[in-house]
Amino acid sequence: MSEEKTYVEDINRTIYDVVDDDSDAFKLEQGLTEDIVRQISDQKQDPDWMRDFRLNCLKLYNKSQHPNWGPSIDGLDMNVIYTYVRPNTKMQHTWEEVPEDIKNTFERLGIPQAERTSLAGVGAQYDSELVYHNMQKEVEEQGVVYCDFESALKGKYADLIHEKFMTLLPPTDHRYNALHGAVWSGGSFVYVPKGVKVSVPLQSYFRLNAKGAGQFEHTLIIVEDDADLHFIEGCSAPKYNVANLHSGCVELFVGKNAKLRYSTIESWSKNMYNLNSKRALVEEGGRMEWVSGSFGSHVSYLYPSTILKGDNSTMEYTGIAFAGAGQDLDTGMKVVHLGKNTSSVVNTKSISKDGGINTTRTSVQVMPQAKGAKSVVSCESLMIDNISKSDTIPVMDIRTDDADVGHEAKIGTISDEAVFYMMSRGMSEVDARALIVSGFADNVSRELPMEYAAEMNNLIRLEMKGTIG
Amino acid sequence: MAEQIKINSLVPPTWNRLKVNDVTVNMPGEKLAGTIADDINTAPADSKDWNMETGCGADLTAFLEKNGSNPVLVKTDGDKLLTIKKTCTENTADVLCFEAGDGETINVLTDLSSDDSTEAASVLRVLIKAGKGAKVNLAQVIRPGKGLTVVNDIGTVADENAQINIIQVFSDGSDIYSGCRTGLKGKEAAAENRVGLVRTNGQTIDMNYVVKHLAPMTKADINVSGALSKKAQKTFRGTIDFVRGCAQSDGAEAENMLLLDDTVVNKTVPLILCTEENVAGSHGATIGKPAEDMLFYMMSRGISREKAIKILERASLEAAANHIEDEGAKQYVLDIIAEKYVND
Numbered sequence: 001m002s003e004e005k006t007y008v009e010d011i012n013r014t015i016y017d018v019v020d021d022d023s024d025a026f027k028l029e030q031g032l033t034e035d036i037v038r039q040i041s042d043q044k045q046d047p048d049w050m051r052d053f054r055l056n057c058l059k060l061y062n063k064s065q066h067p068n069w070g071p072s073i074d075g076l077d078m079n080v081i082y083t084y085v086r087p088n089t090k091m092q093h094t095w096e097e098v099p100e101d102i103k104n105t106f107e108r109l110g111i112p113q114a115e116r117t118s119l120a121g122v123g124a125q126y127d128s129e130l131v132y133h134n135m136q137k138e139v140e141e142q143g144v145v146y147c148d149f150e151s152a153l154k155g156k157y158a159d160l161i162h163e164k165f166m167t168l169l170p171p172t173d174h175r176y177n178a179l180h181g182a183v184w185s186g187g188s189f190v191y192v193p194k195g196v197k198v199s200v201p202l203q204s205y206f207r208l209n210a211k212g213a214g215q216f217e218h219t220l221i222i223v224e225d226d227a228d229l230h231f232i233e234g235c236s237a238p239k240y241n242v243a244n245l246h247s248g249c250v251e252l253f254v255g256k257n258a259k260l261r262y263s264t265i266e267s268w269s270k271n272m273y274n275l276n277s278k279r280a281l282v283e284e285g286g287r288m289e290w291v292s293g294s295f296g297s298h299v300s301y302l303y304p305s306t307i308l309k310g311d312n313s314t315m316e317y318t319g320i321a322f323a324g325a326g327q328d329l330d331t332g333m334k335v336v337h338l339g340k341n342t343s344s345v346v347n348t349k350s351i352s353k354d355g356g357i358n359t360t361r362t363s364v365q366v367m368p369q370a371k372g373a374k375s376v377v378s379c380e381s382l383m384i385d386n387i388s389k390s391d392t393i394p395v396m397d398i399r400t401d402d403a404d405v406g407h408e409a410k411i412g413t414i415s416d417e418a419v420f421y422m423m424s425r426g427m428s429e430v431d432a433r434a435l436i437v438s439g440f441a442d443n444v445s446r447e448l449p450m451e452y453a454a455e456m457n458n459l460i461r462l463e464m465k466g467t468i469g
Numbered sequence: 470m471a472e473q474i475k476i477n478s479l480v481p482p483t484w485n486r487l488k489v490n491d492v493t494v495n496m497p498g499e500k501l502a503g504t505i506a507d508d509i510n511t512a513p514a515d516s517k518d519w520n521m522e523t524g525c526g527a528d529l530t531a532f533l534e535k536n537g538s539n540p541v542l543v544k545t546d547g548d549k550l551l552t553i554k555k556t557c558t559e560n561t562a563d564v565l566c567f568e569a570g571d572g573e574t575i576n577v578l579t580d581l582s583s584d585d586s587t588e589a590a591s592v593l594r595v596l597i598k599a600g601k602g603a604k605v606n607l608a609q610v611i612r613p614g615k616g617l618t619v620v621n622d623i624g625t626v627a628d629e630n631a632q633i634n635i636i637q638v639f640s641d642g643s644d645i646y647s648g649c650r651t652g653l654k655g656k657e658a659a660a661e662n663r664v665g666l667v668r669t670n671g672q673t674i675d676m677n678y679v680v681k682h683l684a685p686m687t688k689a690d691i692n693v694s695g696a697l698s699k700k701a702q703k704t705f706r707g708t709i710d711f712v713r714g715c716a717q718s719d720g721a722e723a724e725n726m727l728l729l730d731d732t733v734v735n736k737t738v739p740l741i742l743c744t745e746e747n748v749a750g751s752h753g754a755t756i757g758k759p760a761e762d763m764l765f766y767m768m769s770r771g772i773s774r775e776k777a778i779k780i781l782e783r784a785s786l787e788a789a790a791n792h793i794e795d796e797g798a799k800q801y802v803l804d805i806i807a808e809k810y811v812n813d
Contacts, residue, residue, distance in 0.1 A: 068482065068485070069483055069485070069490075363483075363484060368731050371731070383746035383747075385746055386716075386745050386746040388744070390743045391741070391742045392740060392742075392752075393740050394738070394739060394752075395736065395738050396756065397489075397734070398735040398736075398756050399731070399733070399734050399735070400728070401731050401733065401757070403757050405755075405756040406755055406756075407737070407739070407752065408753045409741055410750065410752075413747050
């Protein structure tokens with residue numbers, strides 16, 4: 001059969017690349033100084049403890065270094081990043097009240113439509129602030145709280161937030177947690193009371209519109225004992241010729257016998273540095289599920305981590321990363337087994353093409369007290385051409401005999417035999433290869449709600465669309 | 470005064486908090502004597518010709534250049550087994566170079582040991598060049614006493630159709646640092662690394678094994694099996710690196726570790742690096758306690774649990790030893806293992 005290669009097109013990003021005029025937005029000056037951090041704090045009308053926290057984080061940031069591992073971020077200069085950009089609108093509770101151009105952007109991204117058909121609540125952040133937040137009345141009546149982070153910080157749950165804020169992701173962990181602690185803005189707070197099962201997902205969508213800006217939203221979710229929630233996070237930005245930065249933090253507390261699924265479809269533009277941190281703490285019998293699709297950004301450092309603190313707690317991670325031209329995606333996951341009879345199941349897939357670089361970095365730690373722990377990790381990588389790169393860097397640190405840990409990793413290319421089989425049944429080579437890649441990613445799309453699975457499959461199909469030659 | 474060197478570096482590195490990116494070893498800050506060359510047929514080796522990358526890495530090279538003995542080219546008698554026994558009684562450093570010409574086969578066995586009263590450090594570096602169609606079989610037994618720190622380092626290069634098989638048996642005793650780096654630079658070159666290890670009583674083993682696939686249709690197989698007990702610590706870094714141009718190459722890593730109590734620390738870091746599309750790379754690891762049904766089976770036949778565990782330890786070593794190709798070398802190693810477990 002032909003040895004010709006499939007030419008794979010870049011993603012069609014039309015819906016993501018529309019830029020809104022931001023001339024009427026309020027921007028703080030570029031860079032990161034104590035004065036800028038104080039101004040952000042003023043803009044947010046922070047309580048005193050938060051202002052002090054921000055300033056301490058800035059000191060930590062200034063003392064810290066970029067990690068000595070991972071992709072280069074030499075193209076990111078904090079001195080030219082706008083850390084705070086506020087659109088010229090307040091947060092609204094109906095789409096009609098959202099300014100026309102911003103509303104149109106979210107319409108193109110399908111957010112209001114999804115809210116009408118398949119979501120229990122939506123938060124939409126535009127640059128540094130939320131522009132829309134709403135939740136179904138029935139869900140609210142169950143006692144579920146879903147609001148913008150700034151409101152939560154001053155409302156009924158202020159003490160709870162003070163107690164939990166950046167305790168799972170302390171600013172001492174690494175440089176970008178410290179940065180986030182200093183300049184965070186926006187994000188969501190979710191509280192699901194004991195025993196409440198939210199049958200329809202909530203979604204936050206983060207849109208970064210301003211050229212050269214950073215987005216630093218904070219998401220804090222508390223799912224109390226026996227409760228159940230599916231939270232979806234989406235993100236995108238138009239492409240610019242300067243660096244943009246995303247450094248959000250996601251802290252998730254999963255109570256006894258509670259369940260939280262956190263799904264992300266990330267489609268940042270290819271000038272974005274995505275230095276994001278996510279961590280979940282799971283109590284006895286609780287379950288944490290991560291579903292992660294990474295398609296965008298120029299450089300990503302993204303490793304959702306889970307602490308299985310309670311006995312019989314479980315975690316499942318399903319993730320895919322698709323790196324094309326100009327992309328260096330360092331993604332993966334971390335899990336620490338502390339409780340007895342805890343289990344983790346990890347399934348990662350990566351696809352590299354057009355010179356894209358994928359690094360799948362994982363760690364599984366089983367501590368001495370985690371008797372009966374079980375962990376299964378599977379990493380699969382697909383190389384579409386020989387100008388790309390795919391690395392797998394797993395670490396297993398096992399400190400008890402009473403554990404059962406399995407790991408397997410595979411790397412390969414699209415099988416000529418499989419392509420030949422499909423072509424012999426009338427399929428074109430292009431379609432055959434696209435179908436194989438879609439099948440490769442099937443385990444992720446199966447875990448997403450229909451609309452999001454369709455979006456992900458569409459992204460893959462667009463990536464794989466091309467001609468022979 | 471002791472000198473600290475960093476060896477077994479992970480490339481590329483990962484999270485520092487996991488403490489797997491390298492290991493620091495205390496070495497004597499004095500000139501170390503080479504003791505092997507006196508017992509075998511050697512000739513001086515030109516350092517420039519043997520400037521090869523190894524598993525332990527550049528810091529060890531610098532240390533050896535400063536404190537070690539000069540490399541020697543070891544002469545072998547065709548494919549006749551060359552057995553090199555080294556019983557350490559003092560600080561030593563040896564750099565042995567082996568060259569198998571086109572189509573040649575060489576069989577080498579090294580046996581490094583010490584008694585429990587020896588407090589010393591021993592460095593053994595083995596460098597191997599395998600010409601076209603050559604075959605090098607290296608078997609190593611390392612069985613240090615309680616006070617010997619062992620640094621065992623290997624660097625190899627395999628030309629077209631060459632094959633390098635390295636089988637290592639690490640028995641308990643004291644800390645072992647082991648590195649091996651293989652460059653498969655010729656088309657259809659192949660390498661096998663097989664390690665059997667037992668660690669107990671707080672002993673450390675730190676390993677860094679790297680295979681670079683540099684040419685098409687090369688093949689590598691790294692296999693580690695072993696048993697850990699009583700505060701033993703093991704770190705295994707295994708890297709299969711598919712370099713652009715090594716189309717149709719195949720690299721596999723497998724690890725099977727028995728953890729015999731909850732005082733041990735087992736770290737496994739199996740990297741697969743790839744810049745070539747048409748390759749097959751895989752890694753599989755099974756880490757945990759012995760299967761209860763297997764222990765039950767043995768205990769139901771009158772074997773105590775303690776003895777059953779000793780049988781499993783011995784099996785870990787024998788599993789590797791059984792892959793030694795040269796029958797004489799294989800029997801030599803199996804006899805050592807049998808002697809070790811004679812009372813169990």
